[in-house]
Amino acid sequence: MRTIAGLPMTTRAAPRLLAWAPAPAVIWTALFFILPLLAMALVSLTRRERGQTVDLWTFANYGTFLTQGGGVFLEALRNSIEVTLIVTVLSVLVAYPIAYVLAYRVPARWQRVLLVLLVLPFWTSYVIRSYSWLLVLSEKGIISLALQGLGLADGPVGLGNTRGATVLGFVHFFAMLLTLTIYANLVQIRESYRRAAADLGASPLQVFLRITMPLSLPGVAVGAFLTFVLAIGDYVTPQILGGSRELLLPQAIMLQVGRTADFPLASAMSMVLMAVVTLAYLLFARHLRMDRV
Amino acid sequence: MRFRGGTVASALVLIAAAIFIFLPVVLLVQFSFQDGLVPVPPFKGFSLRWYEKALENRRLTEALWNSALVALLSSLLATILGFLAAYGLARRRTRWNRLAELTLMAPITVSYLIIGMGLLMTFTMAGIQKSLLAVGIGHVVINLPLAFAICYAQLGAHQVAYERAAEDLGAGPWQTLLLVTVPIMAPSLGAAFALSATLSWDEFVIAFLLSRFDVTLPVVIWSMLRSGLSPELNAVGTLVFAVSVAALLAAELLIFRRQRGG
Secondary structure: OOOOOOOOOOOOOOHHHHHHOOHHHHHHHHHHHHHHHHHHHHHOOEEEEOOEEEEEOOOHHHHHHHHHHHHHHHHHHHHHHHHHHHHHHHHHHHHHHHHHHHHHOOOHHHHHHHHHHHOHHHHOOHHHHHHHHHHHHOOOOHHHHHHHHOOOOOOOOOOOOOHHHHHHHHHHHHHHHHHHHHHHHHOOOOHHHHHHHHHOOOOHHHHHHHHHHHHHHHHHHHHHHHHHHHHHOOOHHHHHHHOOOOOOHHHHHHHHHHOOOOHHHHHHHHHHHHHHHHHHHHHHHHHOOHHHO | OOOOHHHHHHHHHHHHHHHHHHHHHHHHHHHHHEOOOOOOOOOOOEOOHHHHHHHHOHHHHHHHHHHHHHHHHHHHHHHHHHHHHHHHHHHOOOOOHHHHHHHHHHHHHOOHHHHHHHHHHHHHHHOOOOOHHHHHHHHHHHHHHHHHHHHHHHOOHHHHHHHHHHHHOOOOHHHHHHHHHHHHHHHHHHHHHHHHHHHHHHOOHHHHHHOOOOOOHHHHHHHHHOOOOOHHHHHHHHHHHHHHHHHHHHHHHHHHHHHHHO
């Protein structure tokens, strides 16, 4: 927040208006966000059978989560964490060179236009974006057609319904997000630092490793954290591209809601998902400085 | 620009990035004009028949209007609530500010799936039916943090001088707010509205969980996905993309104008 010396931020009049202005938004968030989460936490501690609440204050749902069907839910959690970590690392590796070239190799007047163009598909419908990857990956898709055309495959090659397809769909989306956060960080690094290092005899590689990269880590950290949080909670991409051969946690949660309407179990699983995200936040917190991005 | 090895490498990075990022989108758009039954090569000629078919599909067109309605109204409300909160918190420092900021930003850290499920359970307990209204309420929840953050970041000390001048000239608090602060903040308000509308327009999981008879566009598209690849889906996807890009360009122009205007 910028402040002009000598001018306090507060205006003199309208204390009543100012005091009440935040109220509607806070009440809305309390009513439609905090209350539902509390309800969910509570419901996760109940057991229902045939529409009747038969047990209150029980950890049975969490027990089910751990043991059900030889640990299918636990495996969904493990799959989710694995896929999300792979996606986060790959997205950073894809996005960093793009952001770097945009920030340092493209003339300043073209940077903004190119950035907007490159992340344009970021704004397409989430469902449609996953669908459009099916045009590439499915049995009738262009990769399959290309492989057959080149004589490298005898029949159609279906790459959909695999973990790889899920990862690809995710990396496509999050590489664009990370390009934005890393670029925003790179352009803030003063050029004098890099020039000073070069003047003192550092090679381009040394300038990158010792100046640019360390200073750009805040942008990477913020983007990677956002990627982790959004990817681990997403249902659409794994459902369309990964299919149900290998379940991720959000898919497992949706199955409880849709097929059996088992809200207590679904709530318990959501609590686990939120716990994982909170844990990730606590691990990341030291490196997250949103104001730098 | 210096012409060295670095330039070639840079160009290669950008070209590779563009291919990766645009490959699925280009396929989506190109084969929405396919004059054939499957949206994959070979391209059999240019035709608008799939757009025609999509626009004749009553479920699709109804969902299109539902989506537009939910997006516009929920974004309007999110922008108003977010701006009011930002205004109050930026101009009046109390010890509750930090708590209010945390509360308002909290929904950003929680998956849409969990927000939607929480609302579904709460509405069921309260006897509120699944409806577009329920979807809209959910969309305000997810967009409020963004609208708040955008406005909060732009409400600096530079408007205070104008607000004080208005007060010195006898304007009441509401007059100052509506006739001075809101016009100065118009670009941020526009950007917050456009971003919220884009996100609401595309949002799937909350709409899927909270709607029943009247559904939004992503929900209809989801149900069409079951029948596999179809040029009609490409056509719908292209239309949705076009609307999002138009909203984005509007927001971009507003931000550009703000930067130029200082």
